[in-house]
Amino acid sequence: MCLAVPGRVVGIEKRDGTPMARVDFGGVVKDVCLAYLPEIEVGEYAIVHVGFAIQRLDEESALATLRLFERIGALDEEFGDAWARAAAEAERAPEEENR
Amino acid sequence: MKYIDEFQDPALARRLLDDIAGTVTRPWSMMEVCGGQTHSIIRHGIDQLLPESIELIHGPGCPVCVTPLEMIDKALEIAARPGVVFCSFGDMLRVPGSDRDLFRVKSDGGDVRVVYSPLDALRIAQQAPDQQVVFFGVGFETTAPAIAMVAHQARRLGVRNFSLLVSHVRVPPAIEAIVRSPDCRVQAFLAAGHVCSVMGTLEYPALADTHKVPIVVTGFEPLDILEGIRRAVRQLERGEHRVENAYPRAVRPQGNPVALSVLREVFTTTDRAWRGIGTIPDSGWRLSDAYRDYDAEHRFEVTGVATVEPAVCRSGEVLQGLVKPHECAAFGTACTPRAPLGATMVSSEGACAAYYLYRRLATPRTEETASVD
Numbered sequence A: 001m002c003l004a005v006p007g008r009v010v011g012i013e014k015r016d017g018t019p020m021a022r023v024d025f026g027g028v029v030k031d032v033c034l035a036y037l038p039e040i041e042v043g044e045y046a047i048v049h050v051g052f053a054i055q056r057l058d059e060e061s062a063l064a065t066l067r068l069f070e071r072i073g074a075l076d077e078e079f080g081d082a083w084a085r086a087a088a089e090a091e092r093a094p095e096e097e098n099r
Numbered sequence B: 001m002k003y004i005d006e007f008q009d010p011a012l013a014r015r016l017l018d019d020i021a022g023t024v025t026r027p028w029s030m031m032e033v034c035g036g037q038t039h040s041i042i043r044h045g046i047d048q049l050l051p052e053s054i055e056l057i058h059g060p061g062c063p064v065c066v067t068p069l070e071m072i073d074k075a076l077e078i079a080a081r082p083g084v085v086f087c088s089f090g091d092m093l094r095v096p097g098s099d100r101d102l103f104r105v106k107s108d109g110g111d112v113r114v115v116y117s118p119l120d121a122l123r124i125a126q127q128a129p130d131q132q133v134v135f136f137g138v139g140f141e142t143t144a145p146a147i148a149m150v151a152h153q154a155r156r157l158g159v160r161n162f163s164l165l166v167s168h169v170r171v172p173p174a175i176e177a178i179v180r181s182p183d184c185r186v187q188a189f190l191a192a193g194h195v196c197s198v199m200g201t202l203e204y205p206a207l208a209d210t211h212k213v214p215i216v217v218t219g220f221e222p223l224d225i226l227e228g229i230r231r232a233v234r235q236l237e238r239g240e241h242r243v244e245n246a247y248p249r250a251v252r253p254q255g256n257p258v259a260l261s262v263l264r265e266v267f268t269t270t271d272r273a274w275r276g277i278g279t280i281p282d283s284g285w286r287l288s289d290a291y292r293d294y295d296a297e298h299r300f301e302v303t304g305v306a307t308v309e310p311a312v313c314r315s316g317e318v319l320q321g322l323v324k325p326h327e328c329a330a331f332g333t334a335c336t337p338r339a340p341l342g343a344t345m346v347s348s349e350g351a352c353a354a355y356y357l358y359r360r361l362a363t364p365r366t367e368e369t370a371s372v373d
């Protein structure tokens, strides 16, 4: 949750009077609120934190960050199943936690 | 050798490290405030690649770790009530309360749900009008605007079965408390980039000036952190103490003005207890009086919470940079991510968990780990 992840805006619509976007994070697509970045357009990249776009980002740095997050497993941690992870952490033997 | 190949751009990492090594003439210690940065530093071995005379002190910037035990216990109490749907970020599931955690409340039959965004919790409330839906709002200034917006929306749309348990924390008062502490060894700060994406950098010059500490705003990726350290070392060597923005691609000096105005409308600053550290004046946000009807603490009137912290846990000292995780007697034995005694062992942004995951059981500095080629 502490992570902010860059993603590409692929669609924009109004919902309950609030601008919302579909944002693609290297394959995972999520609903993101644009209330704090209303001027962003389809095709642009934004830094997104807990479902809210907080700043624009240029494409090159966005893609570099996404590649890094993918490589270190950060995207799984952000978008994966938290219950499964919590259960695994509660059961996994300590030896197996080393990678 | 062990780490540098993993960097996005090993040649650039090498140049930054050489520059740092060529600049430093005496020992310096600096604190990375943000837990995301701590995780990245340990994950990529940045502390071991740096010249030995530079010490990184891991700060209290993991919101999961510093959420006060009393607030966790209140969350657990509310989550266990019948008729309540308790929504939280996934990171909070295994944070130990005095006698259980949210994961346990769920297995005992509580309706605990993990949401990606607080707006998902509001949606749940709209779809289940006969349930009380509560969202647990924790986090720093990066997260607070999301919670502020959902409070704002709930009020605007008149969603009455929705409330928020709010425990937000703010970075500048924590920096202030750290530099004012008589034990403080921190000579420079790396400030958290995404906090500043929201807040901007204008809160920091007064701090840098009053306490004569360089403050360098930096990102979370290994190269960003190295660049932040490089700039902090330059300032220290030159006897300067300025605010520098080493993360301009995501941080503007004014921050995000829309977010700032919603934050001001929905929250007021309040004294906040940080788990393991104690109360820091003005270091938190709570819902403002206009939003009192949406405050879960008010709606559920939780009383009689008696908190119990394990005596052996030294997470408070870890969070202040006074001890390293492996210096705690319980580290890796009585306390592991599987059975955490303190919150710093739960979140991957917590220093204890980061040390454990990347096997920093004793962090011996050998020529091999310190070498960069």
Ligand code: SF4
Pocket: B312, B313, B314, B315, B316, B318, B325, B328, B329, B330, B331, B332, B335, B336, B340, B341, B342, B343, B344, B345, B352
């Ligand atoms: S290792 Fe565990 S018990 Fe020790 S300080 Fe860290 S969280 Fe607390």
